[in-house]
Amino acid sequence: MADQPQQGGLFGPLDEEEKDKLRVEPCAPPADAIELAPQLPKQLRLGTSSWMFPGWRGLVYAKNAPQKSLSRLGLGAYSQHPLLGTVGIDRTFYGPIGKQDFADYAAQVPDTFRFLVKAWGELTSPTVRGKTGLNPRYLDVDSAIDDVLTPAFEGLDDKLGPLVFQFPPQGKRITKKPEAFADSLHEFFTALPKGVHYAVELRDEDLMTERYVEAITQAGARHCYCVHPRMPSIARQLELAPVNENTLGPIALRWMLHSGLSYEEAKEHYQPFDKIVDGDPDSRKAIAELGTKALDLDVPMTVVVNNKAEGSAPFSVLELAKEIVAAVKATRNA
Numbered sequence: 001m002a003d004q005p006q007q008g009g010l011f012g013p014l015d016e017e018e019k020d021k022l023r024v025e026p027c028a029p030p031a032d033a034i035e036l037a038p039q040l041p042k043q044l045r046l047g048t049s050s051w052m053f054p055g056w057r058g059l060v061y062a063k064n065a066p067q068k069s070l071s072r073l074g075l076g077a078y079s080q081h082p083l084l085g086t087v088g089i090d091r092t093f094y095g096p097i098g099k100q101d102f103a104d105y106a107a108q109v110p111d112t113f114r115f116l117v118k119a120w121g122e123l124t125s126p127t128v129r130g131k132t133g134l135n136p137r138y139l140d141v142d143s144a145i146d147d148v149l150t151p152a153f154e155g156l157d158d159k160l161g162p163l164v165f166q167f168p169p170q171g172k173r174i175t176k177k178p179e180a181f182a183d184s185l186h187e188f189f190t191a192l193p194k195g196v197h198y199a200v201e202l203r204d205e206d207l208m209t210e211r212y213v214e215a216i217t218q219a220g221a222r223h224c225y226c227v228h229p230r231m232p233s234i235a236r237q238l239e240l241a242p243v244n245e246n247t248l249g250p251i252a253l254r255w256m257l258h259s260g261l262s263y264e265e266a267k268e269h270y271q272p273f274d275k276i277v278d279g280d281p282d283s284r285k286a287i288a289e290l291g292t293k294a295l296d297l298d299v300p301m302t303v304v305v306n307n308k309a310e311g312s313a314p315f316s317v318l319e320l321a322k323e324i325v326a327a328v329k330a331t332r333n334a
Helices: 014-023 029-041 065-072 099-105 139-160 180-192 208-218 235-241 263-270 281-297 313-334
Strands: 046-049 086-087 114-118 160-165 197-202 219-221 226-227 253-254 302-306
Touching: 014 065, 029 313, 046 281, 046 313, 086 302, 099 114, 099 139, 114 139, 114 302, 139 160, 139 180, 160 253, 180 208, 208 219, 226 235, 226 281, 226 313, 235 281, 253 281, 281 302, 281 313, 302 313
Parallel strands: 046 086, 046 302, 086 114, 114 160, 160 197, 197 219, 226 253, 253 302
Antiparallel strands: none
């Protein structure tokens, strides 16, 4: 297990006795996870959209893992699971965090690990809850660089994976003018520093147009494929944002929420997130097929899964790995 940071950022100073009390150990991974891991494409990273769930004791963490330590110190154990090579940092959507916080996360995981970071939601929300008028930080380049990109890049360094700009429902004022929205994204991403995997995730189907895909691609960003009731199927998203020789670049996909449920309904229905409750084989198959495309094109692909997709993200990752390995074998034998 990686040494835990002893000072700064998330943790503050910890003496050896405190570290022993707070330590989070991994559980023994399932045999099929150990068998599957070396068969997955090397450029593919699977993981979950967060990591701090007590219901994962016995799945990811040791059964005696202290609950209060999971959020701060759980990543070392999480990253030892053979199928978990990435994880989402969601707290950054609700407010910026500093360089040291990112560095504390990075210090817990191996060099091969990558973080999917969500950008601050104020950059992607046209209004601010409880306030009238436009949000002054909406698509603000300076804030994106100073509050999001710089601390993430400096804190995570090579362990920074996709930087996801999730756009919540934008409202009729924006959705009725999809071309103007696309042009705004083009201007925004063109102004950001290059060399980072910027990914755009929508919650308005009307905004996913050919112009949108063209605009962000020309600006150096890519569409983030998403399984969510507000969005069309992965197959339909791939029709609008295809993955082929003409669109080479890293792929990000988030498997987020089961159809027919709101976020809060799914949270209540699936807790404590220790088993698959509502399997979604269609989404699993679509993601596996996209994984084979990434393999054929030799491009990196990051997939994170939410507990609210099927009930338990670690189990969903395991089943997805099985599907991907089978799809890759079928493609090679075709």
